[in-house]
Amino acid sequence: MSSEHTSHRPARRRASMLFRVRPRTATAGELLDNAPAAWSELQRDTSNGFYAEDNGHNEPVLEETSAFPEPLVKHRPTKSFSNIRHGVDGLRALGRRLSVTIRKKSSKGNLRHSHETQDHRDHGQPLGVEGAQRLQGGSRIHSSISRRPSLSALQSLHAPLTSAGKISSVMGLGAPVVDLSAGAAARAAAAAQNEMFNAERVSSRTDSKFYDRPERDSESGIGIDLRERSDSSDADLAVVRTDPVVFFPPEIMAQILSYLDPESLMRTEAVSRAWHKAASSRHVWRHVYRREFGSRVPPSKAKSKVHSAGLGKTLPNQDWKRIFLIRQALERRWRDGKAAAIYLQGHTDSVYCVQFDEKKIITGSRDRTIRIWDAHYPWPCLKIIGANPNDAPSSGPGTVPPTAITPPASGSAPMLAICPQVQGPSDVASCAPRSPEYHNASILCLQYDDEIMVTGSSDHTCIVWDVKDDYKPIRRLVGHKAGVLDVCFDDRYIVSCSKDTTICVWDRHTGELVKKLLGHRGPVNAVQLRGDLVVSASGDGIAKLWNITSGLCIREFAGRDRGLACVEFSDDARTILAGGNDQVIYQFDANTGELIGELKGHSGLVRSLYLDSINRRIVSGSYDMSVKVFDADTGELTIDLPGWTTSWMLSAKSDYRRIVATSQDSRTVIMDFGYGLDGIELLEEA
Structure with missing residues (x-):
């Protein structure tokens, strides 16, 4: 292109007016003839976007024009041959400028413009008018450098809202050709984007309490899934x-x-x-x-x-x-209180004490004998230890012959009563009769483990028996001056209590007397041992907590106003249970000595207590001829078993399956909750 044509090219300015001014009397021909002059006037930018022209009547006329006007058809008059030649050269130059070639890619201006626009969109910020003008200016500068616009420049004619454009004339001749992506389009795009941004921000603040929620990338479509749930593939x-x-x-x-x-x-x-x-x-x-x-x-x-x-x-x-x-x-x-009653008969007098496991049941009686029973059907007596049964008194004070059981008016009755056949003395193995190593008075208490058994008697002594050697006596413990009412032991000590108001602590392995605890003013009816602590219950109505090492009483637990007959010590040494003539079971805190609960339900003296810490049950036997079961955690009475014997309940113990209780009527009753259950023997560990 020649310099002559280049000098007449007007400077590129933004098309910032939406309205133009024409005289009221102007005709279409005049508009076409005055197009160059109108174009020079159009290039004067105003701040408010309007331009007023005097029409000779001092009345400016505003004509609304489209932001994207249709190109005007201009009919040029016929000119000379030189002008036609000149026009041919211009057409050739225009063809070269508008040609699309694959030798070069998009202009740097377009790349820079797209990058800046994408940065603004990625950050979720409004573009704004100033930003659009800045992008427009950058595009204008780079467009002036590149003389061959790429294909993207042509495509921008059909997408006026996507990039900033420019205004140019063809060869500087004729009416200006307005690029549809010029300043007005940029401002319109920025305004539209700002309105959308503000609308989304207001709606997000209204619909959610999280004001700073990031906006979705609606331009690129990243993160938008328009598929239905059914369109998801099996791999997803x-x-x-x-x-x-x-x-x-x-x-x-x-x-x-x-x-x-x-x-x-x-x-x-x-x-x-x-x-x-x-x-x-x-x-x-x-x-x-x-x-x-x-x-x-x-x-x-x-x-x-x-x-x-x-x-x-x-x-x-x-x-x-x-x-x-x-x-x-x-x-x-257990919850329903359904059990079978199995009565073991063989003792000839009151049965004072009992202990059992899964294989055997051991009882001690006023008839001066100790009997070992099989815990399984048909519950035979396996062994008799002590005086010759024929020499034992057949009856005496307090002895009640076996009688039939009358179903109780309340509580749980036996679902089945079984009375195994009574064995004669000749049918039962027994130790040598009348041995001086045996007790010669009532067996009042006993306890055993896998190695030894210790019994206490009204003859004022205790005997240690070898369980592994067919219950042969090992030694006799002498130190009390009255009947031994209760006994307990662990792997170090044997503790016994007596009517003489004393408590004796013995060495388990040597039988030597280690300590004698003094302090009670009445018979000591029961003792329990946990480590170095001993708890005792006495007829003086007080339970005492002792320290074996010092031999001192460290705490006292008083009942109401009557004597205590039984006591239990929890395995964690935190709770003490005591019962007696008050017909109430007291629950004390061993650390503070405070009374924390009372278990009520009996109508007679509470003679026996057993705390089944494994199954969380408290089992009690009373002179009201009943056995009751309390929940160890809540203290609630869960099972009432009255009238299962015909006389006082003297002792009661339990495990996961049964309760074994002894009575003054010379019988031992097994309250078997697992009787008749198919496969009940599978629960046994031994």
Whole structure:
């Protein structure tokens, strides 16, 4: 292009007016003839976007024009041949400028403009008029450098809102050609974007309490999923649809299922065959059953074989699910108070004391004998220790011959009464009669473990027996001046109490007297031992807590106004239970000495107490001829068993399956809650 034509090219200015002014009397021909002059006037920018022209009548006329006007058709007059040649050259130059070539890519101006615009959009900020003008200016500068606009420049003619443009004339001749992406379009795009930004910000503040929520990238479409849920592929839902029983190894799945409770585990078995097989695993049910019932066992009794928790034997093919169902049925019977009464007859006088485990039951009687019974059907007497039964008194003060049981008017009656056949002395193995090493008076108390058994008698002495050597006597403990009413021991000491108001502490292994505790003013009827602490209950109405090392009484627990006949010490040495003539069971805090509860229900002297810490039960026997069971946590009376014997209840103990109580009517009654349950023997640990 020649310099002549270049000098006549007007400077590129923004098209910032939406209105133009024309005289009222102007015609279309005049507008076409005056187009160059109008264009020079149009290039004068105003601040308010309007331009007024005097029409000769001193009345400016405003004509509304479109932001994107249609190109005007101009008919040029006929000119000379030189002018036509000149026009041909201009057309050639225009063709070169508008040609599209693949030798170069998009201009730098377009790239810079797109980058800046994208930066603003990525940061979620409004573009604004100033930003649009700045982008417009940058585009104008770079456009002036590049003489061959790329294809993107042509496409901008059809997308006026996407980039800032410019105004130019063709060869500086004729009416101006307005680029549709000029300043007005940029401002319109910025205004529209600002309005959308403000509307979204207001709506987000109105709809949500989180004002600083990031805006979605609506321009690029990133993060927008217009698919329906049904359009999701199977690969997207693969994790959700994966069966863990099929996916995980059996060992891991068994470990996962072992954390379920029994009810949930049984429901899991109904999901499918694969789940039934995994949830029925014996390994899983063993963990579930042991966690459900084994967690009740206190640490102090975990190593003891005497106190069974009914956890079953660990055998290779043990059916642990069946064991759980049996235990569940047993617990249901405890709640309903349904048990069978099994009466052991053989003693000829009052039975004062009893202790038992899963294999045997040992009782001591006023007839001066100790009997060992089989704990299973048909409950035969296995051994008699003590005086010749033929020499024992057949009757005496307080002896009540066996009679039939009358069903009680209230409480729980036996669902079945069983009286095994009475064995004669010749049918029972016994030790050598009339041995000076045996007791020659009533057996008032006893306790045993896996190694020894200790008994106390009205002959003022205690005897230590060797359990492993067929209950042969080891030594006699002499030190009391009256009948020994209760005895207890652990792996260090043997503690006995007597009517002489004293408490004696003996060395278990040597039999030497270690301490004698003095302080009670009446007969000491019961004692319990926990570590270095001893608790005692006396007829003077006071329970005392002693320290064996110092031999001093460290705390006292007083009843109402009558004597105490029995006492129990919790395994954690925090709670003391005491009962007596008040017909109430007192619950004391061992640390503070405060009375924290009273268990009521008996109508006679509370003669016996037993705290089953494994199953959280308190079992009591009374002179009202009843055995009652209380909840150890709430103190609520859960089972009332009145009239199961015909005389006073003298002693009562319990485990997970049964209560064994002795009476003044010379019988021992087994209250078996598991009688008749198929497979009940699977709960035994021994």
